[in-house]
Amino acid sequence: MEMMGKSNLVPVTHKSNNMSPFIIGGVVLGGLVLVCIFGGLLFIGLRRRKPKPVETSEWSPLPIFKGSSHGYSKTPSKEGTITASPVPNLNLGLRIPLDEIQLATKNFDKKLQIGKGGFGTVYQGTLRNGLKVAMKRSQPGSGQGLLEFQTEIMVLSKIRHRHLGSLIGYCDERLEMILVYELMEKGTLRDHLYNAKLPCLSWKQRLDICIGSARGLHYLHKGASGGIIHRDVKSTNILLDENLVAKVADFGLSRSGPPDQSHVSTGIKGTFGYLNPEYFKTQQLTEKSDVYSFGVVLLEVLYARPAINPALPREQVNLAEWGMRCKNKGLLDQIVDPSIRDQINPNSLRKFAEITEKCLQEDACDRPGMGDVAWDLEYALQLQQTAVVQEPLEDSASNVNGMLSLHVIQHLPSTNIEFEGDDMSIIKEDESDSVPSASGVFSQLKMDEAR
Template structure:
C-alpha cells in the first residue's frame, strides 16, 4: 500500500516537473535572466562585484588559461582605478583562455582593458572562433582610463577559446572577460540589407559573422552605465553626433513604463525607450553622423517608442540612412498602443568617407508633422580571417595511431607531390603563391547553372555564368598575378558587387579588377548582365571590359583602369584639384555621348538604369566614361519595360518610372539631369542634413531656377568662371532632362548637342541677349569657325560615336591581340 502511494506521488511529481519544463519553453523571452557565467576577473584570485555582477578571479574559476609565459600586473595601489581593472593577466607569447560552452546560441563577449602606464606599450591581436576581433590593438591611442570591447558571436557547444597574440617583441594583456548567452531572438539572422545604390532586400547569414559594437546611443537621454542596463551595457548621449543641434530637442520623458509587447527590456532598457529626440521645427530633418570603419559592412539597429503623440495613428515620418535610402515609419503599423517599443535592423555598407548618417524627417501626408528616434546601435560585421591561430588538438594519442597517421601522411604527400609535379609540367604559366592567399575551394556543384568547365586540378567545377563570351574569360592564375594575389595594398575601392583592386597584366596594361566574395552567389544577375552588355559594345565614353573570370565560382570582372576615379570624387573630395567649368562641360558631354550610344547605337538599345556621378569614371586625361552596367536592360529602342522591382539609386530615380514601373531610355535622361545639377552645384543628389526644401537636389535646383536664383547655388569655386549664356543654356538643358513627364524630356543625342552648345557659348566672346541662346538661333550668334565645330541636328555623331567599334579599330581601347597576347591558355578557352 505504501509503495502504491509513493508511486502516485512520484507520478504527480513527474507530471509537475514535465509541466514546469514544458511551460518554461513556452514562456516569452522576458523569462530570460542574466546568467552568472562567465564573468572573469583576470590576473587575480579574488572576486569583484561590478554592477550587481560578480567577476570571479581567473585563478579560482572553472576556466582554463595559458599559465606558461604569463604573469600578473597589479595596479591596486592606485585608489582611483576601478577594482575590476586593478589586476591584469599579461602574456609574452601566444596564449588563450578556454571556456566550456554548454548551449548553442548567440553570445555576448566583452573584453576589458585598462589604460595604465604599465601596459601602454602592449600591441597584440585578439581572436576567437576564426574571427580576428582586434588587430594590432593598443591602448596608447585611447583617451579613456578603461576600455571595453564588445562582440556578438554564434558559439557552438564545446570549447570556446579566446587567443591573445603579442606582436613582435611586445606583449598582450587582459583585465576582465565576459562570455554569456544573449537573450532569445537578440539578433535576427535575416535583417534588411541596403545596397550602395539604396536598394533594399533581405540579408541572410548575419549570425555566421562576428559583430563588434561601435556605437550604442541613448537618443534624447543621458549616459546609461551597466548599473542602469539589463545586459550591463553602456549607452552614450547623442548630442555630440548631431550635425545641427538647433533643429532637434529632447522629448518629454515617459512617466510610466514602456509597454513591452513585441520586444523585451533586454533589447534596450526602459531609460532608452522613455526618452527620445524630436524635431524642434517641422521644416528641417534631424541628422546624426557616426564615425565607422571605412569600406566595411555594418549592422544598424534603430529603436523607436512613441512618447510624443497625443493620440494614436496621427504620426508617420521618414527614416534616412546615408543619402540614398529612405523608409516611411508608421509606428502603428508595427505596434498597437502608445509608448510601445520596437526596433529595426539594417545591414549597411560604409563608403570611404568613414561616416554613416542617420536622419529623421516629417511626412507631408502625416496629420502630425514630427519625427522621433529613441536609440541607435551600430555594429561592424566581421568575416572570418586567415590571421587567427589554429586551435591546438590534443596529442594524447596511442603510439600506433601516431605511427599510422605519420605513414598515412607520407603516402598522401607522395601522391600530392606526384600530382603537383604532373600539374606543373602541364602548366604554361607560373602560379603565384604567397602566404596571404587563401586557397580556393573546389566546388562540385552549383545552383547557378549547368555549364561545366574543367578546373586546373582535373576535377569538374560548375561555372556560375553559362553561355557567356568565352573569348573574354581570363584564368584565375593571371588575375592573381596581376593583383599580387589580391593584395590589400592594391585595393582601390569597394562597392555593392565586391572589392576593386588595381592590377597590371603581363603585357604591362593596367586594369581594375572587381571581385565578388568567392562562392557567395550574390550579385550573379549583375555579373552576367555586365558581361553580356560590355562584351558587345565598344565606345570611347564607355568603360571597356577587358575580361572576366568565373573559375571555381569566382565572379571577377576586369576593366581598363580609370586613373582619376569617379566624377563624384572630383566634385566633393577637397584633396583633389577642383574641376574647371570647361572640364565639367567636357565630362558631361562625354558621358552624354556614351549614354546616347547605349540608347541608339548598341544592338537592340540598352537602358543603363543607374546613371549617377559615381558611375561616371575619368581616365588620366579626364575623359569621361560611363561604367557599371549590372542593372542595365536591353531591348528595342523606345520600347518601355514593365519592372517588378524598381532599380536605381535614391535621388536619381525617374519619378515617372517610380510611379508607373515603366522603364524607358528617358529614365536615364532624368538621372543624367540630376548629375548635371550635381556638377553645377557640387552637392549630393540627396542630403538629409539640409533643410527640408533642400534635401532633394533636383527639386531644389528647379525651384531655384524658377525663382531666378540658380546662379546662387552654383559651386562657389567655379561661379566666377561661367559665362552667363553658358549657364543659361546648361540650366535649360538640365530642366528639360528633369521634366516630370518622360515624353517631355529630350533624347540623349539632343542633350549632348545642347551641352556642346553650352561649351561653345562658354568659349565664345560674343555677347548675347537672354532670348538668343536657343539651339535654333545658333547660326546667327556664333562666328563661322565656331559654327563649323557644332554638331549638326541632322546627324547623330561622328562614326566612332555611333558604330559598334571592333577592338582593333578603336584608338580609345587596347586591341584584343595586345591585351590577350599572353593570356591565351588552353584552360581559359
C-alpha cells in the same frame, strides 16, 4: 580394335565441322557488340570533354583593343578542378584564370583596393603583359550579384564606344565572380566634384565630361544592338581616364530591348536620388529614365553636391527638387559651385540650366533624347568658348558688336554633328537637312540666348 578406333574418330570429326559456323558467328557477333560498346563509351567521353578547350584556350580582349598585344594563354588551376561556371556556354574568349588575377592583385592585397560598391570590392592590378586593370570582385561563394555579373558580361561583349567602359575579361573559377576592366586613372566624376584633395575641374572640363557621357548614353540607346537602358546613371558610374575623357560604366542593372519599348520592372532598381518619379508610380522603364538620371548628374556637376544629402535642411535634401526650385526663383547663379562661379559665362550657364530642366521633367514624354542633350551641351560649350575669345575685345567699343556676331556664327554647332571615333551622328529631329542662312542662324542664336 583398330577399326573401332577409326570408326570412333569419324563421327567426332563430322560433329566438329557442323558446329564451327555457329562458333565463328558467335565470336563475330560478340566482337561487334564489344566494338559498339567501346564506340559508345568513346563518344560519351568525348562529349564530356568537349567544353574543356574553353578552359584551356587562348582568350583575347574585346575589339576595342585591336592592334595591341593583350592576349593571354589560360593555364589550368593548380587544383585541377573544374567548378560550375556562372556564365555557361558563352564562349566569349574572355575568361582569365584566377591564378593570373591573384598574381596581378598580390592575392587581393588590401593596399591595392581602390573602391567598393554594391557588387563588391574593386582592386587595381597589372596583368602579365603590363596592362593596368581594375578588377571588381564579388564576395566569394555568396551568389549575390550573379545576374548583374552575367548582364555586365553580355552587354559589354557586344558594344564598343569611346565613351563606354571596356571589359577586358572575367573570371568565374572556384565560385569567384570577378570582372576585369581597363583602369581609369582619374577615378570617378564624383571624386573630382567632392574630393578636396583632387584638383578642381574647370567649367570647360565639366562640360567636356558631360558631353562625352551624353554621347556614350546616346550610343547605348540608339547605336547598340536592340537598344540598351543603363538603369543606374550617376556620378560614380562615370569614370575618367588620364586625359579626363569620360566613360559610362557599370552595366549590371542594364536592360536590352527596342529603343521605344518600355519595360515593366518587377522591383525598383537603381540609386535613390537619381530615379525618375514615374518609375516609382508605374515601374515603367524606358531610355527616358536614363535621361532623368543624367539630369541629376548635370546638377551635381553644377552644384558639386550629392544627389541626396540627409544632413541638409529638409527642403534641400533632394538635389533635383531643390535645384529646380532655385532655378525657378532665379537663384541659380548664386548657388553654383563657388570654385567655378567666376568662370561661367551667363549664356552658357542659362543654356546648361535649360538642358537640365528638360531632362528633369516629370513626364517622360517631355524629356529630350540623349542625342538632343549632347547637342545642347555642345552648344553650351560653344557659348562658353565664344565668351573666352571675346574677352580681349571688350575694351574696344567700336568693334565689339561686329566681332560678337562673327564669333558666335563661327562657333555655333551645326545641326548635324559628326562625333569623333565611333560616335554616332546626332541630327536634330525637328529641323530639316537644309543649311540655314547666316542671318537665320544669328536670329536663332539670339532667341536661344534670350531664354
